[in-house]
Amino acid sequence: RGQRLPYDALLVATGGWANPLQCQGVQGCRHIYNFVTLDDTKTIIERMLESRTALAFGGSFISYELCDGFAARKLDTTWLMRGPYWLRNCLDFQGGEVVDNIAKKFGVEVIHGDEIESVVPKNGVPGYVKTKKGREIQTDMIGVGLGITLNTSILANTPINVRHGVVVNEYLETNVPGVYAAGDIAEFYDMTVNEHHTMGTWDNALAHGRIAAINMAGGHQPYLDVPTYTSPLFDVNIAVVGTAESNNPELQSISLREPGEKGNENYRKLFFRDNKLVGVLMIGSPKGRKKLVDIVKNQQPLETAVEREAVLTLK
Numbered sequence: 001r002g003q004r005l006p007y008d009a010l011l012v013a014t015g016g017w018a019n020p021l022q023c024q025g026v027q028g029c030r031h032i033y034n035f036v037t038l039d040d041t042k043t044i045i046e047r048m049l050e051s052r053t054a055l056a057f058g059g060s061f062i063s064y065e066l067c068d069g070f071a072a073r074k075l076d077t078t079w080l081m082r083g084p085y086w087l088r089n090c091l092d093f094q095g096g097e098v099v100d101n102i103a104k105k106f107g108v109e110v111i112h113g114d115e116i117e118s119v120v121p122k123n124g125v126p127g128y129v130k131t132k133k134g135r136e137i138q139t140d141m142i143g144v145g146l147g148i149t150l151n152t153s154i155l156a157n158t159p160i161n162v163r164h165g166v167v168v169n170e171y172l173e174t175n176v177p178g179v180y181a182a183g184d185i186a187e188f189y190d191m192t193v194n195e196h197h198t199m200g201t202w203d204n205a206l207a208h209g210r211i212a213a214i215n216m217a218g219g220h221q222p223y224l225d226v227p228t229y230t231s232p233l234f235d236v237n238i239a240v241v242g243t244a245e246s247n248n249p250e251l252q253s254i255s256l257r258e259p260g261e262k263g264n265e266n267y268r269k270l271f272f273r274d275n276k277l278v279g280v281l282m283i284g285s286p287k288g289r290k291k292l293v294d295i296v297k298n299q300q301p302l303e304t305a306v307e308r309e310a311v312l313t314l315k
């Protein structure tokens with residue numbers, strides 16, 4: 001509205017917005033859903049009640065939550081993802097297979113390495129989708145989890161440094177003194193791995209908020225935290241601690257796959273940098289998670305392979 005609002009310190013915490021499905025056939029076609037708000041959830045549930053088939057598209061958390069929801073309501077569910085396995089930036093083939101097996105136990109058909117080329121509507125709702133590899137998948141509804149686009153456009157004509165996110169130092173301050181960023185939008189300097197990155201979790205957003213507030217009020221406190229993320233994954237749990245990045249050449253990883261409960265498997269992957277544990281990914285049993293978080297927090301050196309293997313089986 002053209003108002004001018006003075007500030008001593010300014011926080012940018014505009015987060016991101018879910019990327020929509022963009023392909024031939026989506027225009028004017030109902031029952032293609034992103035999954036962000038409570039209203040989205042209500043609408044998706046309404047449509048599930050009148051559907052027989054559903055397609056979840058995407059290779060990360062939102063798509064599996066949609067897939068889990070579809071399968072829990074006994075829809076004939078297909079889970080389609082572009083990558084070679086789920087969560088390809090954190091997992092590997094073995095971990096991906098563990099997740100696939102859990103999904104298959106719930107009747108989900110999992111398809112990797114393919115993507116939607118077009119939606120073929122019938123009377124304004126999905127009839128089926130065609131994939132790039134020539135599949136035709138019948139579906140009454142489509143749920144998409146295709147990542148987010150960070151809301152950085154308000155900074156377009158400012159001197160504030162924006163790369164993927166808004167670049168901030170360890171005090172969460174941008175290159176313009178007095179302007180801070182926090183949460184999903186912040187490309188922050190992570191002192192545990194000595195590099196900038198973004199992280200899209202509540203835990204991270206909350207911890208950023210606290211530190212940014214302290215520094216905006218005149219404090220001088222660096223952000224040094226180990227964000228954690230836990231979530232149900234069908235009938236097991238997944239936990240991600242710290243920096244769990246398979247595609248980061250600076251990190252080394254070891255993993256363990258073993259029989260778990262309810263006919264599932266447990267999968268644990270540890271990420272090290274310079275012999276220090278910096279990230280953990282656990283699927284299945286959460287036993288040992290707190291101890292692992294402490295090891296990441298304490299930056300305890302694990303010099304030998306034997307020490308690192310011992311952490312892999314810590315309960």
Ligand SMILES: Cc1cc2nc3c(=O)[nH]c(=O)nc-3n(C[C@H](O)[C@H](O)[C@H](O)COP(=O)(O)OP(=O)(O)OC[C@H]3O[C@@H](n4cnc5c(N)ncnc54)[C@H](O)[C@@H]3O)c2cc1C
Nearest residue numbers: 013014015016035036151154183184185200201202203205
């Ligand atoms: C379906 C779903 C499930 C999730 N589940 C989990 C989970 O289980 N665990 C977990 O850790 N994380 C989860 N997340 C991620 C988590 O929600 C985000 O990491 C967290 O909300 C980030 O907080 P934020 O404050 O940085 O940004 P946001 O929560 O995105 O808030 C940004 C706010 O800024 C507003 N805004 C944007 N642009 C402007 C503008 N120009 N002017 C004014 N206001 C603006 C937006 O409207 C919004 O209110 C989930 C996300 C989704 C979508």
